Amino acid sequence: MARQMLMDNVYLTCIPSEKFKTGFFSAQLVMPLAKETAGRNALLVNVLGRGTQRFPDMRALSAQLDRLYGARLEPTVRKKGENQVFGFVASCVDERFLPDGERLLEPMADLLGELFLSPATRNGRLRGDYLESERANLADLIRSDINDKRVYAARRLLEVMCQGEPYGLSRLGTARDVERISLQRLNSHYQTILPAARLELFYCGAAREQRVAGAFARAFAALPRQRAVEPAATVRKAAPEECRVVEETMDVSQGKLGIGFRTDSQDMPATMVMNAMFGGTSNSKLFLNVREKLSLCYYAGSTYHRAKGLVTVSSGIETANYDRAVTEIMAQLEALQEGRWEDWEFQGARSSLRNSLLSLEDSAGGLEDYAMGQAATGSDESLPLLLEAVSAVTEERVRQAASCVKPDTIYFLKGKEA
């Protein structure tokens, strides 16, 4: 995975590969995640995505995508460490499957450049009608995470646990903040961040690196560059003395339990293995005990938030089983801290991590997400190096990593009837 500087504070990661049917493109701005700007950045990409000077409305823009053999273009907003990564990902069929040797790489790069640099405007400003409709859609989207109680509970857990830290902010900002953004505010925000933000470009596909770099350099040649804002370094915090418990009630038939832990371990590969053994696979302690042995839930799993040093557990349970589920989850963590596991649990966890890292190479979207994560958190560990580091983890290092995991917050979304 080669990353090169294309312009001042503009980087290009290019992964040549012939195994995909499509070429994958990405252009992302990286800014520190902050309450004031989270909603603005999210709204900005959605407004920019509505049209360019050449393709000024949805119909013209989607017609162009159709002409590029069903190319896909999608605004994306992600949280990577304590940074917000926002922009567009796009993909189109690889040129070798086209009937008459047509070129798609250059038009795709051009389109990405135009989305950032020459958006559809009225009187020299972003269009007010686009702002209004995207503002309403974004606010609706933010509110709609309540539709999926699992997503909702995961978001609430982080919000409560990381209150006051950028990591507790939602990647899209809040509906209320978004609804207050005026056209003037969005315009000046656009003018401010475009020259300042880090720009990360990405391509994975069959084209040569030189051609890709040339196409992107031309497409973004007009990008103004001044007052560079660097991505933020992630700040780690210790868990409180006493674990917090927060409960909410809703009209649901299944309760959602979330438990957030903090770890101060610097041994990232060992924590990855530990998390896989804890709740990262269908062979994990949580899956086998909370689900299979005790039939307490349909799902129980854990996630390791690498950059921030958090482990979160999520499970869907009957409201009445709350105490049993919490006790069992904590007991499983304790088992890891005391080094109680069978050899296959350890081997299987390492093997499954190796498998998922290796499989990443088979997914252009997965490679892009990994590259953006690395770029935003300032890590330059390549996939092969990480793979090696995971393979070298020992059982003692797993035990030590588990001992660093301390409960911070329990969040429970419970049903009304209980």
Next chain:
Amino acid sequence: MEVREYPRLGETVSRRTLSNGLTVLVVHKPFHAKRYAFFATRYGGMDMRYRQDGQWKDTPAGIAHYLEHKMFDTREGNALQELAKNGAVENAFTSGSMTAYYFESTEHFYDNLRILLSFVSVPWFTEESVAKERGIIAQEIRMTEDDPEWRVYANLMECLYRESPIRIPVAGTVESIQSITPQVLYDCHRAFYVPGNMVLVCVGDVEMDRVASLAKEILPAERGEDIPRDYGAEESAEPDCREKELAMEVSMPLFLGGYKCRPCGGGEALLRRSVIGDMACDVLFGDSSPLYTRLYEEGAINGSLGGNFDVMPGAAYLYVGGDARDPWRVFDEITREARRLGEEGIDEAFYQQIRRAAYGQAIRSLNSFENIAVSLAEGCFRGFDYYRLPEIFDTVAKADVEAFLREELTQEHAAISVIRPLGGEMEQDG
């Protein structure tokens, strides 16, 4: 063994039918690190009534899905753990017409394949293990009950169909699964998990010879009985009811409208009809369609609007839905636009544009090993070669899509399912 090249798709497939009737396909992908195996039986949630040993049998709703859960149990323990020890990522699904077990791994592929073939072909159920699963599946069903997208679909099926088993959820209900016993599970396994009723698809850097010899070694030598199934009498084109509405904890209304279409048989005609149905979706409410862009710009819909054409045994329907403040109006506009396009015809330039896009999408979908396996397996079960898609594409004309819009997507065939927010809409600070 037959090796077929598909130059228009850049794919190569080996195909073999073993002496026990099992169809084996290997899709060669020499540059990928991961290897994928997909073992499927033509048996799903809709196959509740069937004839075995000369008599018709009725089984409880949710039986195929329950069986899927229990197949992972082995005499020695659990196959999930065996696969996970080798670092494989495994899963299974049950649809209306298929149950499939699959894994993906970068290491120990043939060991994992051995495990897959063994646990799917050798059942091991006990009273205790079957009883224990009830809690897990009940939780799964409860989870879907809280899922508005699932509920809106289930309600639409209840609107569209009167008797077809498609109106019954694949997982059944908490009540219907109570009567499932080890004996019922053994009977269903004996009926449907036989080589003649199954297909094995491997994708990746995989050798057909090794796959075939493992399959011969592990699976039964007999192909098994052909099992007739009963999906009820063919229904009239009229939906059972026109609309269903339900209040849930959602932030804004969502809907799914459906058109009950004529069922179609098998073979390449089915594939062609699917292509026509998908193109009708693109023309009518795809992202670049006049209707979609107008409704979006008016604020009547957001980016969530979408739909599909589904063909199931004895049933076919096109559905479209998403979030909308006024679902009835949006669905009504779609039905009226279908009529307009059917009568006045589709703009030629627009049709060519959609055609290009649809072709690109079809090629794109082959990035996913799972899509490849599901599509090829479905083709085996229903008598077509999915990879002949580019050739089928060539045979579809604008008039075919117009006829589909005119004849199938009419007011008479339409029904709508709506989920609206509960009375006291929750205002979240978020």
